[in-house]
Amino acid sequence: MSTITVKVEFGGGLELLFGNKRVHSISLPSFVPADNTIAPSSPPNSETPLLAESDDPPLPANGPIPDPMKGLGEMKAKPLDVQYLMHYLRSRLLTERPELFMDGDTVRPGVLVLINDTDWELEGEGTYEISDGDEIVFISTLHGG
Amino acid sequence: MDESDEDPKTGLRTPENPSSLRLHDRSHLDHTVLVMAPMSCALCQNAKAILKRPKTGQQICKECFFFVFETEVHNTIIQAHLFEPGDRVAIGASGGKDSTVLAYVMKTLNERYNYGLELFLLSIDEGITGYRDDSLETVKRNQQQYNMPLKILSYEELYGWTMDAIVAEIGKKNNCTFCGVFRRQALDRGASALEVDHIVTGHNADDIAETVLMNIMRGDIARLGRCTQICTRGEDTIKRSKPFKYAYEKEIVMYAYFKKLDYFSTECIYSPDAYRGHARTFLKDLEAARPSAIIDIIHSGEAFELREDIKATQKQQQTCKRCGYMSSNDLCKACTLLEGLERGMAGSVITDRARKKLDAMGPAPDNLRTIPHFQSPRPAVSIQSPSQES
Numbered sequence: 001m002s003t004i005t006v007k008v009e010f011g012g013g014l015e016l017l018f019g020n021k022r023v024h025s026i027s028l029p030s031f032v033p034a035d036n037t038i039a040p041s042s043p044p045n046s047e048t049p050l051l052a053e054s055d056d057p058p059l060p061a062n063g064p065i066p067d068p069m070k071g072l073g074e075m076k077a078k079p080l081d082v083q084y085l086m087h088y089l090r091s092r093l094l095t096e097r098p099e100l101f102m103d104g105d106t107v108r109p110g111v112l113v114l115i116n117d118t119d120w121e122l123e124g125e126g127t128y129e130i131s132d133g134d135e136i137v138f139i140s141t142l143h144g145g
Numbered sequence: 146m147d148e149s150d151e152d153p154k155t156g157l158r159t160p161e162n163p164s165s166l167r168l169h170d171r172s173h174l175d176h177t178v179l180v181m182a183p184m185s186c187a188l189c190q191n192a193k194a195i196l197k198r199p200k201t202g203q204q205i206c207k208e209c210f211f212f213v214f215e216t217e218v219h220n221t222i223i224q225a226h227l228f229e230p231g232d233r234v235a236i237g238a239s240g241g242k243d244s245t246v247l248a249y250v251m252k253t254l255n256e257r258y259n260y261g262l263e264l265f266l267l268s269i270d271e272g273i274t275g276y277r278d279d280s281l282e283t284v285k286r287n288q289q290q291y292n293m294p295l296k297i298l299s300y301e302e303l304y305g306w307t308m309d310a311i312v313a314e315i316g317k318k319n320n321c322t323f324c325g326v327f328r329r330q331a332l333d334r335g336a337s338a339l340e341v342d343h344i345v346t347g348h349n350a351d352d353i354a355e356t357v358l359m360n361i362m363r364g365d366i367a368r369l370g371r372c373t374q375i376c377t378r379g380e381d382t383i384k385r386s387k388p389f390k391y392a393y394e395k396e397i398v399m400y401a402y403f404k405k406l407d408y409f410s411t412e413c414i415y416s417p418d419a420y421r422g423h424a425r426t427f428l429k430d431l432e433a434a435r436p437s438a439i440i441d442i443i444h445s446g447e448a449f450e451l452r453e454d455i456k457a458t459q460k461q462q463q464t465c466k467r468c469g470y471m472s473s474n475d476l477c478k479a480c481t482l483l484e485g486l487e488r489g490m491a492g493s494v495i496t497d498r499a500r501k502k503l504d505a506m507g508p509a510p511d512n513l514r515t516i517p518h519f520q521s522p523r524p525a526v527s528i529q530s531p532s533q534e535s
């Protein structure tokens with residue numbers, strides 16, 4: 001099993017929901033549960049050591065990333081995509097007001113997403129499969145004129 | 146309107162009746178169809194597309210995006226005949242995304258097309274700790290970056306009250322009523338101090354569509370038409386206009402992002418306006434289902450504008466007996482609100498009935514704090530009245 005590291009950036013006020021930290025480096029397995037479940041206790045993921053010492057919610061001890069698919073038997077897997085990343089960010093890094101970030105399986109309308117500096121609407125939105133080193137930016141348009 | 150557009154990206158037909166879906170349900174976009182090669186720009190056919198325009202669905206590259214965004218604002222300005230050469234124009238600058246992009250684009254267009262404008266930044270300091278003090282720092286940086294003179298006018302110097310003090314007095318219920326009335330007059334006074342003919346503000350298409358929706362929900366037909374006007378002007382008020390009237394919020398934010406403009410994006414700590422929040426959310430849901438919704442709503446508001454012109458002439462403008470500012474009553478709204486604050490009856494000056502009660506308590510005491518007298522700006526040379534536009 002391999003892991004993928006992705007740089008996530010928040011802007012336009014969204015960073016306030018994520019401990020007021022704009023840039024996060026996230027490592028996730030390359031295959032994840034197709035239904036986007038983020039295991040609550042035995043976390044499959046962790047933030048990379050470099051950036052882990054923040055006020056973020058308790059993160060698992062760093063170390064080898066366990067295979068989230070292990071023991072799941074028949075469960076369907078999919079390559080890591082933006083939709084899974086968003087679920088992960090919501091359940092692991094978000095500190096307040098989740099409704100300002102996501103709505104159902106996608107971002108709340110009014111939140112813009114860029115994948116490697118391209119509008120995610122051109123990249124398949126949540127279905128975009130993340131590669132190692134990708135940069136994903138979430139910007140709220142809803143704050144202050 | 147065509148509700149069954151073919152999605153140019155996937156070739157899928159969107160459902161005939163989008164309202165039967167959850168508004169932003171995108172589940173009809175099939176995963177497998179979306180995996181594709183990078184698209185090239187629909188305009189130059191050359192560079193990689195980086196943005197899907199909400200207005201047109203076109204996929205365009207960064208350079209073409211900058212150019213079409215700026216050119217559309219230029220066209221809006223020219224078609225509405227907003228400026229004359231030599232005009233002194235103040236940009237209402239809050240440090241937020243819209244006014245920051247507006248300042249940048251106004252500077253760019255003024256140079257590119259030789260508008261011959263003298264541009265200023267005008268900021269109002271409402272006196273909100275942790276919000277406006279930070280955003281004013283952004284405006285001060287903009288002043289350096291864009292090399293424009295900046296004037297900051299505070300509620301404190303004008304009214305003797307900061308918003309912090311007002312909220313401490315009246316609570317968080319009607320604070321935005323006070324703030325709105327005070328800001329409007331403060332902007333006019335700031336503009337007249339700068340001797341400008343014209344204030345431009347960063348109101349974008351989403352803001353205007355939202356206001357249209359709220360006026361519909363409130364049944365306020367009189368405001369419905371007026372709120373879509375690109376340029377408004379009272380009897381001797383300074384002209385105010387909205388060069389971003391047709392600019393989508395998404396494109397403004399993308400423009401700021403790609404140009405790496407420095408803006409401030411924190412919500413006002415006293416912002417309670419749940420109603421506005423709902424209208425905004427509803428609008429964003431509509432936009433997600435059909436991006437043209439924003440422009441469609443603005444057009445429907447504009448349809449009310451014509452009849453509004455007749456009404457607008459009916460009410461005679463006069464000046465406030467206390468401060469000289471334009472008013473349709475003896476006292477302008479700001480003086481009325483200020484009197485309520487000073488007499489410890491702020492909560493009661495919002496309605497006409499409460500105003501009568503205040504009057505019944507006798508005339509305002511002589512030692513009442515008042516607003517400095519308003520100096521009407523010199524008349525602008527050539528004014529295009531709103532009814533002649535568009």
Ligand code: SF4
Nearest residue numbers: 320321324413415416
């Ligand atoms: S949210 Fe209300 S109090 Fe805050 S700046 Fe806006 S109008 Fe003023």
Ligand SMILES: [Zn+2]
Nearest residue numbers: 186189206209
């Ligand atoms: Zn191009």
Ligand SMILES: [Zn+2]
Nearest residue numbers: 465468477480
């Ligand atoms: Zn007055």
